[in-house]
Amino acid sequence: MEQFTSIFKRELLAYFRTPVAYVFLVIFLVASGVCTFFIGNFFDSNHAGLDLFFTFHPWLYLFLVPAIGMRLWAEDRRSGAIELLFSLPITVGEAVLAKFAAAWLFIGIALVLTFPLFFTVNYLGKPDNMVMMSGYLGSFLMAGAYLAITNLTSALSKNQVVSFILSCVICLVLVFMGWGVFSRILSDYLPVGVVDFIVSLGFVGHFETLSRGLINFGDLLYFLSVISVALTATGIALNRIKTA
Amino acid sequence: MIEVSALTKRFNKHVAVDGVSFKVPKGEVLGFLGPNGAGKTTTMRMIVGSIYPTSGTVRIGGHDLLADTIAAQKQLGYLPENATTYGEMSVYEFLSFIADVRRLGGSERAKALDRVRELCFLDDVWHQLIETLSKGYRQRVGFAQALLHDPAVLILDEPTDGLDPNQKHEVRNLIRQMGTSKTIILSTHILEEVESVCSRVVIISQGKIATDSKPADLLKKSRYCNSVVLSVANKPKEEVEGTISKLPYVEKIETLENGSVRVFPKKQALIASEISQLASQNKWNMSEFAIDRGRLDDVFRTLTTVQKG
Numbered sequence: 001m002e003q004f005t006s007i008f009k010r011e012l013l014a015y016f017r018t019p020v021a022y023v024f025l026v027i028f029l030v031a032s033g034v035c036t037f038f039i040g041n042f043f044d045s046n047h048a049g050l051d052l053f054f055t056f057h058p059w060l061y062l063f064l065v066p067a068i069g070m071r072l073w074a075e076d077r078r079s080g081a082i083e084l085l086f087s088l089p090i091t092v093g094e095a096v097l098a099k100f101a102a103a104w105l106f107i108g109i110a111l112v113l114t115f116p117l118f119f120t121v122n123y124l125g126k127p128d129n130m131v132m133m134s135g136y137l138g139s140f141l142m143a144g145a146y147l148a149i150t151n152l153t154s155a156l157s158k159n160q161v162v163s164f165i166l167s168c169v170i171c172l173v174l175v176f177m178g179w180g181v182f183s184r185i186l187s188d189y190l191p192v193g194v195v196d197f198i199v200s201l202g203f204v205g206h207f208e209t210l211s212r213g214l215i216n217f218g219d220l221l222y223f224l225s226v227i228s229v230a231l232t233a234t235g236i237a238l239n240r241i242k243t244a
Numbered sequence: 245m246i247e248v249s250a251l252t253k254r255f256n257k258h259v260a261v262d263g264v265s266f267k268v269p270k271g272e273v274l275g276f277l278g279p280n281g282a283g284k285t286t287t288m289r290m291i292v293g294s295i296y297p298t299s300g301t302v303r304i305g306g307h308d309l310l311a312d313t314i315a316a317q318k319q320l321g322y323l324p325e326n327a328t329t330y331g332e333m334s335v336y337e338f339l340s341f342i343a344d345v346r347r348l349g350g351s352e353r354a355k356a357l358d359r360v361r362e363l364c365f366l367d368d369v370w371h372q373l374i375e376t377l378s379k380g381y382r383q384r385v386g387f388a389q390a391l392l393h394d395p396a397v398l399i400l401d402e403p404t405d406g407l408d409p410n411q412k413h414e415v416r417n418l419i420r421q422m423g424t425s426k427t428i429i430l431s432t433h434i435l436e437e438v439e440s441v442c443s444r445v446v447i448i449s450q451g452k453i454a455t456d457s458k459p460a461d462l463l464k465k466s467r468y469c470n471s472v473v474l475s476v477a478n479k480p481k482e483e484v485e486g487t488i489s490k491l492p493y494v495e496k497i498e499t500l501e502n503g504s505v506r507v508f509p510k511k512q513a514l515i516a517s518e519i520s521q522l523a524s525q526n527k528w529n530m531s532e533f534a535i536d537r538g539r540l541d542d543v544f545r546t547l548t549t550v551q552k553g
Contacts, residue, residue, distance in 0.1 A: 003347075087320065
Protein backbone atom coordinates (compact mmCIF):
# COMPACT_ATOMS: atom_id res chain seq x y z
CA MET A 1 0.00 0.00 0.00
CA GLU A 2 2.84 2.40 0.84
CA GLN A 3 4.40 1.64 -2.51
CA PHE A 4 1.08 2.41 -4.15
CA THR A 5 0.91 5.74 -2.35
CA SER A 6 4.44 6.76 -3.27
CA ILE A 7 3.96 6.08 -6.97
CA PHE A 8 0.49 7.64 -6.89
CA LYS A 9 1.92 10.78 -5.35
CA ARG A 10 4.81 10.97 -7.81
CA GLU A 11 2.58 10.51 -10.84
CA LEU A 12 0.02 13.06 -9.69
CA LEU A 13 2.68 15.65 -8.90
CA ALA A 14 4.36 14.89 -12.24
CA TYR A 15 1.39 16.54 -13.98
CA PHE A 16 1.86 19.73 -12.02
CA ARG A 17 5.65 19.76 -12.47
CA THR A 18 5.19 20.20 -16.20
CA PRO A 19 2.86 22.54 -18.10
CA VAL A 20 0.67 19.51 -18.95
CA ALA A 21 -1.62 20.01 -15.98
CA TYR A 22 -2.23 23.70 -16.56
CA VAL A 23 -2.69 23.36 -20.31
CA PHE A 24 -5.10 20.50 -19.77
CA LEU A 25 -7.12 22.28 -17.09
CA VAL A 26 -7.44 25.45 -19.12
CA ILE A 27 -8.41 23.63 -22.31
CA PHE A 28 -10.87 21.38 -20.51
CA LEU A 29 -12.57 24.26 -18.73
CA VAL A 30 -12.67 26.52 -21.79
CA ALA A 31 -13.81 23.74 -24.11
CA SER A 32 -16.53 22.51 -21.78
CA GLY A 33 -17.71 26.08 -21.29
CA VAL A 34 -17.71 26.86 -25.02
CA CYS A 35 -19.58 23.63 -25.77
CA THR A 36 -22.20 24.28 -23.13
CA PHE A 37 -22.84 27.96 -23.78
CA PHE A 38 -22.19 28.44 -27.49
CA ILE A 39 -22.69 25.11 -29.21
CA GLY A 40 -25.33 23.90 -26.76
CA ASN A 41 -27.00 27.31 -26.32
CA PHE A 42 -27.29 26.81 -22.60
CA PHE A 43 -29.32 29.99 -21.94
CA ASP A 44 -31.78 29.41 -24.77
CA SER A 45 -32.47 25.91 -23.51
CA ASN A 46 -34.11 27.52 -20.49
CA HIS A 47 -33.45 24.40 -18.45
CA ALA A 48 -31.95 24.38 -14.96
CA GLY A 49 -29.64 21.43 -15.27
CA LEU A 50 -26.28 20.38 -16.61
CA ASP A 51 -27.54 17.99 -19.31
CA LEU A 52 -26.10 20.20 -22.02
CA PHE A 53 -22.76 20.37 -20.27
CA PHE A 54 -22.56 16.59 -19.92
CA THR A 55 -23.74 15.89 -23.49
CA PHE A 56 -20.40 17.03 -24.79
CA HIS A 57 -18.26 15.05 -22.36
CA PRO A 58 -17.97 11.84 -24.41
CA TRP A 59 -16.56 13.99 -27.25
CA LEU A 60 -14.33 16.16 -25.12
CA TYR A 61 -12.84 13.14 -23.39
CA LEU A 62 -12.13 11.55 -26.73
CA PHE A 63 -9.10 13.83 -27.12
CA LEU A 64 -8.39 15.14 -23.68
CA VAL A 65 -8.22 11.89 -21.73
CA PRO A 66 -5.78 10.18 -24.14
CA ALA A 67 -3.70 13.36 -23.95
CA ILE A 68 -3.49 12.95 -20.17
CA GLY A 69 -2.94 9.20 -20.17
CA MET A 70 -0.65 8.66 -23.15
CA ARG A 71 2.52 9.34 -21.18
CA LEU A 72 1.73 6.98 -18.29
CA TRP A 73 3.77 4.02 -19.55
CA ALA A 74 5.01 5.11 -22.97
CA GLU A 75 7.18 7.82 -21.44
CA ASP A 76 8.66 5.47 -18.85
CA ARG A 77 9.40 2.90 -21.51
CA ARG A 78 11.04 5.42 -23.81
CA SER A 79 13.15 7.07 -21.14
CA GLY A 80 14.16 3.82 -19.46
CA ALA A 81 12.54 4.80 -16.15
CA ILE A 82 10.70 1.50 -16.37
CA GLU A 83 14.05 -0.26 -15.77
CA LEU A 84 14.38 1.44 -12.44
CA LEU A 85 10.70 1.13 -11.58
CA PHE A 86 10.67 -2.63 -12.08
CA SER A 87 13.84 -3.06 -10.03
CA LEU A 88 12.13 -1.43 -7.04
CA PRO A 89 10.13 -3.60 -4.64
CA ILE A 90 6.81 -2.85 -6.32
CA THR A 91 4.49 -5.28 -8.07
CA VAL A 92 3.38 -4.54 -11.62
CA GLY A 93 -0.23 -4.47 -10.38
CA GLU A 94 0.52 -1.82 -7.78
CA ALA A 95 2.30 0.31 -10.34
CA VAL A 96 -0.55 0.03 -12.86
CA LEU A 97 -3.17 0.93 -10.25
CA ALA A 98 -1.12 3.80 -8.84
CA LYS A 99 -0.48 5.40 -12.21
CA PHE A 100 -4.10 4.99 -13.21
CA ALA A 101 -5.42 6.37 -9.93
CA ALA A 102 -3.16 9.42 -10.14
CA ALA A 103 -4.30 10.32 -13.65
CA TRP A 104 -7.93 9.61 -12.74
CA LEU A 105 -7.78 11.87 -9.73
CA PHE A 106 -6.25 14.54 -11.91
CA ILE A 107 -9.24 14.35 -14.27
CA GLY A 108 -11.43 14.42 -11.16
CA ILE A 109 -9.78 17.69 -10.17
CA ALA A 110 -10.56 19.09 -13.62
CA LEU A 111 -14.20 18.07 -13.20
CA VAL A 112 -14.41 19.63 -9.75
CA LEU A 113 -13.09 22.88 -11.23
CA THR A 114 -16.25 23.15 -13.36
CA PHE A 115 -18.06 24.03 -10.11
CA PRO A 116 -18.95 27.58 -11.25
CA LEU A 117 -21.37 25.97 -13.68
CA PHE A 118 -22.98 24.09 -10.83
CA PHE A 119 -23.45 27.30 -8.90
CA THR A 120 -24.62 29.23 -11.97
CA VAL A 121 -27.42 26.75 -12.52
CA ASN A 122 -28.33 26.95 -8.85
CA TYR A 123 -28.32 30.75 -9.03
CA LEU A 124 -30.45 30.93 -12.15
CA GLY A 125 -33.00 28.29 -11.33
CA LYS A 126 -33.98 25.44 -9.08
CA PRO A 127 -32.15 22.41 -10.41
CA ASP A 128 -32.21 18.93 -8.92
CA ASN A 129 -28.75 18.84 -7.41
CA MET A 130 -28.80 15.08 -7.02
CA VAL A 131 -29.28 14.74 -10.76
CA MET A 132 -26.27 16.98 -11.35
CA MET A 133 -24.21 14.96 -8.88
CA SER A 134 -25.19 11.78 -10.63
CA GLY A 135 -24.08 13.39 -13.88
CA TYR A 136 -20.71 14.22 -12.36
CA LEU A 137 -20.39 10.65 -11.12
CA GLY A 138 -21.21 9.36 -14.58
CA SER A 139 -18.73 11.71 -16.20
CA PHE A 140 -16.01 10.72 -13.76
CA LEU A 141 -16.62 7.01 -14.33
CA MET A 142 -16.66 7.47 -18.09
CA ALA A 143 -13.38 9.40 -17.90
CA GLY A 144 -12.00 6.46 -15.90
CA ALA A 145 -12.98 4.08 -18.69
CA TYR A 146 -11.29 6.28 -21.32
CA LEU A 147 -8.25 6.55 -19.11
CA ALA A 148 -7.98 2.81 -18.46
CA ILE A 149 -8.02 2.22 -22.21
CA THR A 150 -5.34 4.88 -22.68
CA ASN A 151 -3.33 3.23 -19.91
CA LEU A 152 -3.39 0.03 -21.95
CA THR A 153 -2.40 1.67 -25.24
CA SER A 154 0.32 3.54 -23.40
CA ALA A 155 1.78 0.26 -22.16
CA LEU A 156 1.64 -1.15 -25.67
CA SER A 157 3.84 1.47 -27.29
CA LYS A 158 6.99 3.37 -26.46
CA ASN A 159 5.66 6.22 -28.53
CA GLN A 160 3.22 8.61 -26.89
CA VAL A 161 1.73 9.69 -30.22
CA VAL A 162 0.98 6.10 -31.19
CA SER A 163 -0.59 5.53 -27.81
CA PHE A 164 -2.66 8.72 -28.17
CA ILE A 165 -4.00 7.80 -31.59
CA LEU A 166 -4.70 4.18 -30.62
CA SER A 167 -6.70 5.17 -27.58
CA CYS A 168 -8.58 7.88 -29.52
CA VAL A 169 -9.63 5.29 -32.08
CA ILE A 170 -10.67 2.68 -29.51
CA CYS A 171 -12.64 5.25 -27.51
CA LEU A 172 -14.20 6.64 -30.69
CA VAL A 173 -15.46 3.16 -31.55
CA LEU A 174 -16.89 2.79 -28.04
CA VAL A 175 -18.56 6.20 -28.26
CA PHE A 176 -20.00 5.45 -31.70
CA MET A 177 -21.35 2.11 -30.54
CA GLY A 178 -23.59 3.82 -28.03
CA TRP A 179 -24.38 6.93 -30.02
CA GLY A 180 -28.00 7.33 -31.12
CA VAL A 181 -27.22 8.50 -34.66
CA PHE A 182 -25.00 5.53 -35.30
CA SER A 183 -27.39 2.96 -33.82
CA ARG A 184 -30.22 4.27 -36.01
CA ILE A 185 -28.06 3.62 -39.08
CA LEU A 186 -27.17 0.18 -37.78
CA SER A 187 -30.81 -0.75 -37.15
CA ASP A 188 -31.47 -0.54 -40.88
CA TYR A 189 -29.16 -3.45 -41.45
CA LEU A 190 -29.12 -5.51 -38.26
CA PRO A 191 -31.79 -7.12 -36.08
CA VAL A 192 -32.89 -5.07 -33.05
CA GLY A 193 -31.37 -7.49 -30.57
CA VAL A 194 -27.93 -7.18 -32.10
CA VAL A 195 -28.15 -3.38 -32.30
CA ASP A 196 -29.23 -3.22 -28.66
CA PHE A 197 -26.31 -5.39 -27.67
CA ILE A 198 -23.86 -3.18 -29.57
CA VAL A 199 -25.38 -0.06 -28.03
CA SER A 200 -25.07 -1.58 -24.55
CA LEU A 201 -21.33 -1.97 -25.10
CA GLY A 202 -20.90 1.72 -25.95
CA PHE A 203 -20.14 4.53 -23.53
CA VAL A 204 -22.92 6.98 -24.31
CA GLY A 205 -26.02 5.02 -23.25
CA HIS A 206 -24.63 4.23 -19.79
CA PHE A 207 -23.42 7.76 -19.36
CA GLU A 208 -26.73 9.32 -20.42
CA THR A 209 -28.66 7.29 -17.89
CA LEU A 210 -26.37 8.54 -15.14
CA SER A 211 -26.43 12.13 -16.37
CA ARG A 212 -30.23 12.04 -16.25
CA GLY A 213 -29.97 11.17 -12.57
CA LEU A 214 -30.61 7.45 -12.71
CA ILE A 215 -27.94 5.60 -10.81
CA ASN A 216 -28.22 2.06 -12.09
CA PHE A 217 -26.13 -0.73 -10.73
CA GLY A 218 -25.73 -1.97 -14.31
CA ASP A 219 -24.24 1.30 -15.55
CA LEU A 220 -21.81 1.54 -12.65
CA LEU A 221 -20.84 -2.08 -13.24
CA TYR A 222 -20.34 -1.36 -16.95
CA PHE A 223 -17.81 1.41 -16.37
CA LEU A 224 -16.06 -0.43 -13.56
CA SER A 225 -15.81 -3.52 -15.79
CA VAL A 226 -14.29 -1.55 -18.65
CA ILE A 227 -11.78 -0.10 -16.20
CA SER A 228 -10.89 -3.48 -14.66
CA VAL A 229 -10.57 -5.24 -17.99
CA ALA A 230 -8.35 -2.50 -19.43
CA LEU A 231 -6.16 -2.34 -16.33
CA THR A 232 -5.79 -6.11 -16.18
CA ALA A 233 -4.80 -6.07 -19.83
CA THR A 234 -2.26 -3.33 -19.02
CA GLY A 235 -0.75 -5.57 -16.34
CA ILE A 236 -0.57 -8.47 -18.79
CA ALA A 237 1.00 -6.24 -21.44
CA LEU A 238 3.67 -5.03 -19.00
CA ASN A 239 4.45 -8.56 -17.88
CA ARG A 240 4.87 -9.49 -21.51
CA ILE A 241 7.34 -6.63 -21.92
CA LYS A 242 9.33 -8.04 -19.00
CA THR A 243 9.17 -11.52 -20.52
CA ALA A 244 9.77 -10.63 -24.17
CA MET B 245 24.59 -13.52 -1.40
CA ILE B 246 23.91 -13.57 -5.14
CA GLU B 247 23.42 -16.91 -6.82
CA VAL B 248 22.83 -16.98 -10.53
CA SER B 249 22.33 -20.34 -12.15
CA ALA B 250 21.88 -21.27 -15.79
CA LEU B 251 20.46 -17.85 -16.54
CA THR B 252 19.28 -17.62 -20.13
CA LYS B 253 17.52 -14.88 -22.04
CA ARG B 254 16.23 -15.25 -25.56
CA PHE B 255 14.83 -12.35 -27.57
CA ASN B 256 12.86 -14.07 -30.30
CA LYS B 257 15.55 -16.28 -31.81
CA HIS B 258 18.52 -14.27 -30.64
CA VAL B 259 20.13 -15.67 -27.50
CA ALA B 260 21.34 -12.68 -25.50
CA VAL B 261 22.43 -14.54 -22.37
CA ASP B 262 23.20 -18.22 -22.55
CA GLY B 263 23.37 -20.33 -19.41
CA VAL B 264 25.27 -17.93 -17.19
CA SER B 265 26.01 -19.20 -13.65
CA PHE B 266 28.03 -17.66 -10.83
CA LYS B 267 27.91 -16.96 -7.13
CA VAL B 268 29.00 -13.77 -5.47
CA PRO B 269 29.54 -13.97 -1.69
CA LYS B 270 29.45 -11.02 0.68
CA GLY B 271 32.54 -8.83 0.54
CA GLU B 272 33.24 -9.44 -3.08
CA VAL B 273 33.24 -6.90 -5.90
CA LEU B 274 32.56 -8.71 -9.12
CA GLY B 275 33.52 -6.95 -12.32
CA PHE B 276 31.36 -7.81 -15.24
CA LEU B 277 33.30 -7.35 -18.42
CA GLY B 278 32.48 -7.84 -22.04
CA PRO B 279 32.26 -6.11 -25.38
CA ASN B 280 29.13 -4.11 -26.19
CA GLY B 281 26.21 -6.41 -26.85
CA ALA B 282 27.75 -9.32 -24.97
CA GLY B 283 24.81 -9.54 -22.57
CA LYS B 284 26.09 -7.60 -19.56
CA THR B 285 23.14 -5.27 -19.21
CA THR B 286 20.63 -8.01 -19.95
CA THR B 287 22.16 -10.19 -17.23
CA MET B 288 22.05 -7.34 -14.74
CA ARG B 289 18.46 -6.56 -15.60
CA MET B 290 17.55 -10.16 -14.89
CA ILE B 291 19.40 -10.04 -11.57
CA VAL B 292 17.43 -6.99 -10.42
CA GLY B 293 14.18 -8.40 -11.75
CA SER B 294 13.32 -5.70 -14.25
CA ILE B 295 13.05 -8.34 -16.96
CA TYR B 296 12.27 -12.04 -16.62
CA PRO B 297 14.76 -14.68 -17.71
CA THR B 298 13.71 -17.21 -20.33
CA SER B 299 15.08 -19.85 -17.98
CA GLY B 300 17.38 -20.15 -15.00
CA THR B 301 17.19 -18.77 -11.48
CA VAL B 302 18.49 -15.83 -9.48
CA ARG B 303 18.71 -15.89 -5.68
CA ILE B 304 19.41 -12.75 -3.70
CA GLY B 305 20.25 -13.30 -0.04
CA GLY B 306 18.46 -16.65 -0.13
CA HIS B 307 15.30 -15.29 -1.76
CA ASP B 308 14.36 -16.62 -5.16
CA LEU B 309 13.91 -13.55 -7.34
CA LEU B 310 11.10 -15.00 -9.41
CA ALA B 311 9.13 -16.60 -6.59
CA ASP B 312 9.76 -14.02 -3.90
CA THR B 313 10.40 -10.93 -6.00
CA ILE B 314 9.67 -8.20 -3.49
CA ALA B 315 11.77 -9.72 -0.69
CA ALA B 316 14.68 -10.16 -3.08
CA GLN B 317 14.36 -6.66 -4.55
CA LYS B 318 14.30 -5.04 -1.11
CA GLN B 319 17.92 -6.05 -0.64
CA LEU B 320 19.00 -4.60 -3.96
CA GLY B 321 20.31 -1.26 -5.03
CA TYR B 322 20.44 -0.85 -8.79
CA LEU B 323 22.14 1.74 -10.93
CA PRO B 324 20.60 1.35 -14.39
CA GLU B 325 22.43 2.08 -17.62
CA ASN B 326 20.78 5.47 -18.18
CA ALA B 327 20.84 6.43 -14.57
CA THR B 328 18.02 8.81 -13.85
CA THR B 329 15.08 9.54 -15.97
CA TYR B 330 12.46 11.49 -14.08
CA GLY B 331 13.75 14.75 -15.51
CA GLU B 332 10.91 16.91 -14.28
CA MET B 333 11.76 16.19 -10.63
CA SER B 334 14.45 17.86 -8.58
CA VAL B 335 17.21 15.71 -7.10
CA TYR B 336 15.63 16.02 -3.67
CA GLU B 337 12.14 15.15 -4.95
CA PHE B 338 13.43 12.14 -6.86
CA LEU B 339 15.38 10.74 -3.93
CA SER B 340 12.42 11.39 -1.63
CA PHE B 341 10.28 9.37 -4.00
CA ILE B 342 12.78 6.52 -3.85
CA ALA B 343 12.85 6.81 -0.06
CA ASP B 344 9.04 6.48 -0.04
CA VAL B 345 9.15 3.40 -2.24
CA ARG B 346 11.92 1.94 -0.09
CA ARG B 347 9.73 2.62 2.94
CA LEU B 348 12.23 4.80 4.71
CA GLY B 349 10.38 6.91 7.24
CA GLY B 350 11.00 9.44 9.96
CA SER B 351 14.53 10.07 11.12
CA GLU B 352 15.82 7.10 9.14
CA ARG B 353 14.68 8.79 5.96
CA ALA B 354 16.27 12.15 6.74
CA LYS B 355 19.48 10.39 7.70
CA ALA B 356 19.51 8.34 4.49
CA LEU B 357 18.95 11.43 2.35
CA ASP B 358 21.71 13.32 4.14
CA ARG B 359 24.06 10.40 3.79
CA VAL B 360 23.74 10.07 0.01
CA ARG B 361 23.73 13.83 -0.42
CA GLU B 362 27.17 13.90 1.13
CA LEU B 363 28.43 10.60 -0.24
CA CYS B 364 27.56 11.43 -3.84
CA PHE B 365 28.43 15.15 -3.65
CA LEU B 366 24.94 16.32 -4.50
CA ASP B 367 24.91 19.38 -2.28
CA ASP B 368 25.21 21.89 -5.13
CA VAL B 369 22.37 20.48 -7.17
CA TRP B 370 20.06 19.24 -4.41
CA HIS B 371 17.08 21.35 -5.54
CA GLN B 372 17.91 21.43 -9.24
CA LEU B 373 15.77 19.65 -11.83
CA ILE B 374 17.33 16.39 -12.98
CA GLU B 375 16.86 17.24 -16.67
CA THR B 376 19.11 20.28 -16.24
CA LEU B 377 22.00 18.25 -14.78
CA SER B 378 25.15 17.24 -16.59
CA LYS B 379 25.80 13.58 -17.33
CA GLY B 380 28.16 13.26 -14.38
CA TYR B 381 25.67 14.66 -11.91
CA ARG B 382 22.89 12.47 -13.28
CA GLN B 383 25.10 9.48 -12.81
CA ARG B 384 25.69 10.51 -9.21
CA VAL B 385 21.96 10.93 -8.64
CA GLY B 386 21.49 7.41 -9.96
CA PHE B 387 24.21 6.22 -7.63
CA ALA B 388 22.59 8.01 -4.70
CA GLN B 389 19.28 6.35 -5.53
CA ALA B 390 20.93 2.91 -5.47
CA LEU B 391 22.64 3.56 -2.13
CA LEU B 392 19.75 5.28 -0.37
CA HIS B 393 18.47 2.31 1.62
CA ASP B 394 21.98 1.00 2.31
CA PRO B 395 21.32 -2.28 0.47
CA ALA B 396 23.28 -5.47 1.04
CA VAL B 397 23.59 -6.02 -2.70
CA LEU B 398 24.57 -3.43 -5.29
CA ILE B 399 24.16 -3.92 -9.02
CA LEU B 400 25.89 -1.13 -10.90
CA ASP B 401 25.66 -0.84 -14.67
CA GLU B 402 28.71 1.17 -15.74
CA PRO B 403 28.95 3.24 -12.56
CA THR B 404 31.73 5.54 -13.75
CA ASP B 405 30.29 6.18 -17.20
CA GLY B 406 30.25 9.89 -17.98
CA LEU B 407 32.28 10.93 -14.94
CA ASP B 408 35.46 12.99 -15.12
CA PRO B 409 38.71 11.42 -13.88
CA ASN B 410 38.37 12.93 -10.39
CA GLN B 411 34.84 11.71 -10.00
CA LYS B 412 35.83 8.30 -11.34
CA HIS B 413 38.48 8.15 -8.67
CA GLU B 414 35.96 9.07 -5.95
CA VAL B 415 33.40 6.55 -7.13
CA ARG B 416 36.00 3.79 -7.31
CA ASN B 417 37.12 4.55 -3.79
CA LEU B 418 33.54 4.42 -2.66
CA ILE B 419 32.92 1.09 -4.35
CA ARG B 420 36.11 -0.37 -2.91
CA GLN B 421 35.11 0.84 0.54
CA MET B 422 31.60 -0.58 0.31
CA GLY B 423 32.89 -3.75 -1.23
CA THR B 424 34.11 -5.02 2.11
CA SER B 425 30.66 -5.10 3.67
CA LYS B 426 28.39 -5.58 0.66
CA THR B 427 28.02 -7.74 -2.39
CA ILE B 428 28.65 -5.75 -5.53
CA ILE B 429 28.39 -6.52 -9.21
CA LEU B 430 29.51 -3.81 -11.57
CA SER B 431 29.76 -3.79 -15.30
CA THR B 432 32.34 -1.78 -17.13
CA HIS B 433 34.48 -1.77 -20.18
CA ILE B 434 37.19 0.27 -18.56
CA LEU B 435 39.84 -2.31 -17.80
CA GLU B 436 41.83 -0.26 -15.32
CA GLU B 437 38.66 -0.07 -13.26
CA VAL B 438 38.63 -3.83 -12.92
CA GLU B 439 42.19 -3.86 -11.64
CA SER B 440 41.60 -1.05 -9.18
CA VAL B 441 38.21 -2.05 -7.81
CA CYS B 442 37.23 -5.64 -8.44
CA SER B 443 38.19 -8.69 -6.45
CA ARG B 444 36.91 -10.95 -9.19
CA VAL B 445 36.28 -10.68 -12.90
CA VAL B 446 33.75 -12.39 -15.10
CA ILE B 447 34.25 -11.84 -18.79
CA ILE B 448 31.18 -12.45 -20.84
CA SER B 449 31.25 -12.89 -24.58
CA GLN B 450 28.27 -13.61 -26.81
CA GLY B 451 26.09 -14.34 -23.80
CA LYS B 452 28.44 -16.91 -22.29
CA ILE B 453 30.99 -16.69 -19.52
CA ALA B 454 34.41 -16.68 -21.15
CA THR B 455 36.36 -16.54 -17.93
CA ASP B 456 35.78 -16.19 -14.18
CA SER B 457 38.88 -15.41 -12.14
CA LYS B 458 40.81 -12.93 -10.00
CA PRO B 459 42.21 -9.89 -11.84
CA ALA B 460 45.76 -11.00 -10.97
CA ASP B 461 45.16 -14.45 -12.41
CA LEU B 462 43.69 -12.87 -15.47
CA LEU B 463 46.87 -10.87 -15.99
CA LYS B 464 48.82 -14.12 -16.07
CA LYS B 465 46.89 -15.06 -19.19
CA SER B 466 48.41 -12.10 -20.96
CA ARG B 467 51.33 -12.86 -23.26
CA TYR B 468 53.03 -9.80 -21.82
CA CYS B 469 52.96 -11.12 -18.25
CA ASN B 470 56.45 -10.80 -16.69
CA SER B 471 58.01 -9.74 -19.94
CA VAL B 472 60.82 -7.20 -19.58
CA VAL B 473 61.21 -4.07 -21.66
CA LEU B 474 64.61 -2.42 -21.82
CA SER B 475 66.64 -0.16 -23.98
CA VAL B 476 70.37 0.26 -23.77
CA ALA B 477 71.87 3.57 -24.78
CA ASN B 478 75.56 2.70 -25.07
CA LYS B 479 75.39 -0.59 -26.99
CA PRO B 480 73.94 -1.57 -30.36
CA LYS B 481 70.60 -3.38 -30.15
CA GLU B 482 71.90 -6.53 -31.89
CA GLU B 483 74.57 -7.03 -29.29
CA VAL B 484 72.11 -6.60 -26.42
CA GLU B 485 69.66 -9.03 -28.00
CA GLY B 486 72.40 -11.53 -28.63
CA THR B 487 73.58 -11.45 -25.04
CA ILE B 488 70.09 -11.76 -23.57
CA SER B 489 69.08 -14.61 -25.84
CA LYS B 490 71.75 -16.75 -24.21
CA LEU B 491 69.88 -16.62 -20.89
CA PRO B 492 68.18 -19.97 -20.11
CA TYR B 493 64.59 -18.79 -19.61
CA VAL B 494 64.23 -16.49 -22.56
CA GLU B 495 61.50 -17.51 -24.98
CA LYS B 496 61.80 -14.79 -27.56
CA ILE B 497 62.90 -11.19 -28.08
CA GLU B 498 60.97 -8.53 -29.92
CA THR B 499 62.06 -5.10 -31.06
CA LEU B 500 59.54 -2.38 -30.34
CA GLU B 501 58.72 0.63 -32.50
CA ASN B 502 60.61 3.07 -30.29
CA GLY B 503 63.76 0.94 -30.48
CA SER B 504 63.36 -0.75 -27.09
CA VAL B 505 63.64 -4.48 -26.67
CA ARG B 506 60.94 -6.68 -25.17
CA VAL B 507 62.09 -9.98 -23.69
CA PHE B 508 59.49 -12.71 -23.23
CA PRO B 509 60.34 -15.36 -20.61
CA LYS B 510 59.47 -19.05 -20.85
CA LYS B 511 56.43 -19.95 -18.72
CA GLN B 512 56.23 -16.41 -17.36
CA ALA B 513 59.38 -16.94 -15.34
CA LEU B 514 60.89 -13.92 -13.57
CA ILE B 515 63.91 -12.94 -15.61
CA ALA B 516 64.35 -9.35 -14.54
CA SER B 517 67.15 -10.02 -12.05
CA GLU B 518 69.12 -12.09 -14.56
CA ILE B 519 68.82 -9.33 -17.12
CA SER B 520 69.92 -6.66 -14.67
CA GLN B 521 72.91 -8.82 -13.72
CA LEU B 522 73.82 -9.05 -17.38
CA ALA B 523 73.50 -5.33 -17.64
CA SER B 524 75.93 -4.62 -14.83
CA GLN B 525 78.40 -7.25 -16.11
CA ASN B 526 78.37 -5.70 -19.57
CA LYS B 527 78.27 -2.10 -18.31
CA TRP B 528 75.03 -1.35 -20.15
CA ASN B 529 73.73 2.14 -19.72
CA MET B 530 70.00 1.41 -19.49
CA SER B 531 67.61 4.23 -20.35
CA GLU B 532 64.57 2.05 -19.83
CA PHE B 533 63.90 -1.02 -17.74
CA ALA B 534 60.40 -2.23 -16.89
CA ILE B 535 58.62 -5.42 -15.96
CA ASP B 536 55.20 -5.86 -17.54
CA ARG B 537 52.61 -7.34 -15.20
CA GLY B 538 50.47 -8.24 -18.15
CA ARG B 539 47.74 -6.38 -19.89
CA LEU B 540 44.04 -6.89 -19.33
CA ASP B 541 43.10 -5.43 -22.68
CA ASP B 542 45.24 -8.06 -24.32
CA VAL B 543 43.51 -10.85 -22.38
CA PHE B 544 40.15 -9.23 -22.97
CA ARG B 545 40.71 -9.16 -26.70
CA THR B 546 41.88 -12.75 -26.81
CA LEU B 547 38.89 -13.97 -24.82
CA THR B 548 36.19 -11.98 -26.55
CA THR B 549 37.31 -11.95 -30.15
CA VAL B 550 35.17 -14.31 -32.10
CA GLN B 551 37.16 -16.79 -34.12
CA LYS B 552 35.96 -16.59 -37.66
CA GLY B 553 35.98 -19.43 -40.12
